[in-house]
Amino acid sequence: MSTKIFVNLPVKDLARSRDFFTKLGYSFNPEFTDENAACLVISDDIFAMLLVEPFFKTFTKKEIADTATSAETIIALSADSREQVDELVDRALASGGRPSMEPQDHGFMYGRSFQDPDGHEWEVMWMDMSAMREAAQAQQG
Structure with a gap:
């Protein structure tokens, strides 16, 4: 069985996040990328879904962690x-x-x-x- 991992991360500015990770040499899967989300390809089986905060909130009832003061x-x-x-x-x-x-x-x-x-x-x-x-x-x- 091959398990793929999708880590979902809230982001404030999707374009800024995409630019940052592109500069690190990563790519994005266009099939799972739109104005609300970008699928960061880390490896063949590991992905980070960068989700704009309002879209991220549709997946949880919890508050989004303030990364300036908390580590999630x-x-x-x-x-x-x-x-x-x-x-x-x-x-x-x-x-x-x-x-x-x-x-x-x-x-x-x-x-x-x-x-x-x-x-x-x-x-x-x-x-x-x-x-x-x-x-x-x-x-x-």
Whole structure:
């Protein structure tokens, strides 16, 4: 079974959000994109539906989180290398994103994060799986 993930995120300005993620190298699926929503393609099975706030409200009875003061989610993306982490986060910051947390460097794992123009938090991380397995084996004895 192949499960696809659609993360729904409210946005204030759809054009600004589309421009931001396009600058990061992502594309949008035109079949699920109109004046109320844009389907951000993260991978073959992972998508973020960027929904203008009034349209987002049609899917929930709850209030939309104020991302200036609250975190509703942290979307974590994997990268193939430390360099790819830096490249994507640096591009996000240069394209209107804001820093989120300090970089995390644990040797076998490296991550950085940013906030998109609507304040949603994105974390980009790389993990050296072979080094992680070696460390786990060393701890086991």
